Amino acid sequence: MLASTSLNVGSLGGLVLNAPTHYSHKSLLFPATKSLPLLTFPTKLSGTTAWKSATSVKTAVAAVDSSDPTEKEQEQTEKKRYYFVVANAKFMLDEEEHFKELLFERLRNYEERNIEQDFWLVIEPKFLDKFPNTTKRLKRPAVALVSTNGTWITYMKLRLDRVLQESYEADSIEEALASNPVDLAFEKPEKWTAPYSKYEFGWWESFLPSKTSKV
Amino acid sequence: MAAEMALVKPISKFSSTIPRIGNSRLPCTRIFSIKMSSTTQSQPATVAKKKKGGKKEINESLLTPRFYTTDFDEMEQLFNTEINKNLNMAEFEALLQEFKTDFNQTHFVRNKEFKEAADKMEGPLRQIFVEFLERSCTAEFSGFLLYKELGRRLKKTNPIVAEIFSLMSRDEARHAGFLNKGLSDFNLALDLGFLTKARKYTFFKPKFIFYATYLSEKIGYWRYITIYRHLKENPDYQCYPIFKYFENWCQDENRHGDFFSALMKAQPQFLNDWKAKLWSRFFCLSVYVTMYLNDCQRTDFYEGIGLNTKEFDMHVIIETNRTTARIFPAVPDVENPEFKRKLDRMVEINQQLLAVGQTQDIPLVKNLKRIPLISALASELLAAYLMKPIESGSVDLAEFEPQLVY
Numbered sequence: 001m002l003a004s005t006s007l008n009v010g011s012l013g014g015l016v017l018n019a020p021t022h023y024s025h026k027s028l029l030f031p032a033t034k035s036l037p038l039l040t041f042p043t044k045l046s047g048t049t050a051w052k053s054a055t056s057v058k059t060a061v062a063a064v065d066s067s068d069p070t071e072k073e074q075e076q077t078e079k080k081r082y083y084f085v086v087a088n089a090k091f092m093l094d095e096e097e098h099f100k101e102l103l104f105e106r107l108r109n110y111e112e113r114n115i116e117q118d119f120w121l122v123i124e125p126k127f128l129d130k131f132p133n134t135t136k137r138l139k140r141p142a143v144a145l146v147s148t149n150g151t152w153i154t155y156m157k158l159r160l161d162r163v164l165q166e167s168y169e170a171d172s173i174e175e176a177l178a179s180n181p182v183d184l185a186f187e188k189p190e191k192w193t194a195p196y197s198k199y200e201f202g203w204w205e206s207f208l209p210s211k212t213s214k215v
Numbered sequence: 216m217a218a219e220m221a222l223v224k225p226i227s228k229f230s231s232t233i234p235r236i237g238n239s240r241l242p243c244t245r246i247f248s249i250k251m252s253s254t255t256q257s258q259p260a261t262v263a264k265k266k267k268g269g270k271k272e273i274n275e276s277l278l279t280p281r282f283y284t285t286d287f288d289e290m291e292q293l294f295n296t297e298i299n300k301n302l303n304m305a306e307f308e309a310l311l312q313e314f315k316t317d318f319n320q321t322h323f324v325r326n327k328e329f330k331e332a333a334d335k336m337e338g339p340l341r342q343i344f345v346e347f348l349e350r351s352c353t354a355e356f357s358g359f360l361l362y363k364e365l366g367r368r369l370k371k372t373n374p375i376v377a378e379i380f381s382l383m384s385r386d387e388a389r390h391a392g393f394l395n396k397g398l399s400d401f402n403l404a405l406d407l408g409f410l411t412k413a414r415k416y417t418f419f420k421p422k423f424i425f426y427a428t429y430l431s432e433k434i435g436y437w438r439y440i441t442i443y444r445h446l447k448e449n450p451d452y453q454c455y456p457i458f459k460y461f462e463n464w465c466q467d468e469n470r471h472g473d474f475f476s477a478l479m480k481a482q483p484q485f486l487n488d489w490k491a492k493l494w495s496r497f498f499c500l501s502v503y504v505t506m507y508l509n510d511c512q513r514t515d516f517y518e519g520i521g522l523n524t525k526e527f528d529m530h531v532i533i534e535t536n537r538t539t540a541r542i543f544p545a546v547p548d549v550e551n552p553e554f555k556r557k558l559d560r561m562v563e564i565n566q567q568l569l570a571v572g573q574t575q576d577i578p579l580v581k582n583l584k585r586i587p588l589i590s591a592l593a594s595e596l597l598a599a600y601l602m603k604p605i606e607s608g609s610v611d612l613a614e615f616e617p618q619l620v621y
């Protein structure tokens with residue numbers, strides 16, 4: 001570690017200054033002791049506890065007795081598991097611009113490969129009522145990213161980090177993605193110093209359930 | 216693009232450092248003795264562009280981003296699922312699915328605009344672009360080599376992590392190849408096989424590979440997306456079509472960064488003590504300062520594409536820092552105006568240092584003149600390092616999580 005420490009410092013110094021120098025404050029900056037092997041990590045990682053299986057999730061359940069074949073076909077319900085990450089709307093739709101890029105990238109990929117869309121943005125979702133522990137930590141209005149692909153939601157949790165992750169079952173997609181009406185408005189950022197303008201308000205509309213053909 | 220793990224050399228694909236510090240950074244002093252070769256030909260046609268270009272000269276002219284290597288045995292230990300039975304694999308499995316999807320499989324397809332744009336470029340702008348392509352290609356290629364080797368070495372002990380490394384090396388190879396084809400527009404090509412053998416490798420322990428590579432990937436994302444979005448709104452500055460590919464391209468960089476996040480979260484001892492905080496701040500500062508100083512020496516490039524170099528850099532630094540605060544346990548307070556003031560003072564001192572190098576003085580006199588400047592720079596750096604940091608980290612690990620409102 002010491003060796004690489006001086007390497008770093010020396011190289012930076014060399015880079016910037018062209019001088020074979022070691023800063024006198026090195027010991028201040030770089031503790032040279034090894035990590036204690038006893039300092040191990042916490043075994044519980046919150047946010048991943050809801051996670052059960054890494055593989056995909058479709059669970060179709062025939063809910064009715066199959067005595068009458070026509071009736072069976074009609075009343076067969078498909079109970080699916082939906083996975084989501086949720087946070088306040090400002091975070092999800094206004095601040096995290098890379099989130100918009102990821103969603104459009106995924107949509108493009110689905111279109112290129114003719115894959116049916118399996119992810120949606122739900123503004124103020126009704127299913128949140130089932131999660132009092134989540135909602136009490138949530139600023140409102142809230143926005144959830146919902147998908148039947150739980151593995152992907154785990155990835156999105158890794159990317160977004162400041163989101164809560166859960167899952168639920170629903171009988172139909174309409175039930176799964178139902179939302180309460182709410183008007184969104186985001187204050188303009190105090191100072192916008194980027195050499196480009198923000199993504200347009202409303203970019204998320206193509207991901208709302210009402211806009212997708214299947215719902 | 217593990218390539219530009221700052222500290223040492225360039226930080227991001229465009230920013231490149233001075234191969235020999237103290238003398239001019241301008242391309243005009245450099246001899247482009249890039250070896251001509253074509254990756255498509257079976258015979259490596261290695262003809263130096265300048266006829267005098269012997270091996271030594273080639274090495275010098277290619278001395279741009281560094282190549283990295285690490286302690287592969289320690290890496291094997293860290294991610295051995297037999298030894299670490301509690302290793303949280305869910306995030307790796309999720310990442311593997313993303314990398315397997317291969318979003319940019321068909322993205323890197325060239326068209327005739329490239330050659331046409333290159334032919335139109337003349338004089339200094341042409342040289343700036345050649346330099347940019349060359350360094351970027353080397354940087355991507357260096358990432359390819361490191362990830363490829365990690366993919367190979369971890370195959371037995373952790374096939375999932377190994378496969379992700381291999382898929383990331385796929386991305387890097389694709390990026391490097393695309394940039395190398397860009398060089399062909401300027402009738403040049405990097406001989407990557409030769410580079411692999413001829414370049415020196417810099418060693419970093421795994422812990423430092425994680426910090427440095429994470430930052431390198433995330434800062435790469437922010438640089439690319441910023442340039443892309445700026446040029447989309449200001450198409451007049453779009454002087455070479457490669458920038459049009461940046462939007463999709465930089466999503467790869469961002470995902471690579473996510474993978475290093477997951478690697479660190481799986482090894483929380485690299486994130487959860489006071490030493491981790493000191494190292495985190497050190498790596499952030501080194502990466503930001505290196506980029507700022509480098510880019511401020513290459514304002515021609517940024518102004519050439521319509522950007523204000525310092526504003527561009529500050530934007531990238533602030534955004535990268537916000538992103539990094541999702542995983543590093545502490546980050547510098549780069550949004551404090553004092554931070555930028557310190558950076559600007561460092562730029563001034565660095566310019567004085569460069570000026571000393573360009574004088575006709577004998578080496579001893581030069582070195583004497585450098586001493587006060589070096590100490591001034593060192594104290595600015597130290598002062599920046601000691602500025603009150605921001606406590607940060609992933610909510611999966613951070614102590615402040617229970618107070619957080621989502």
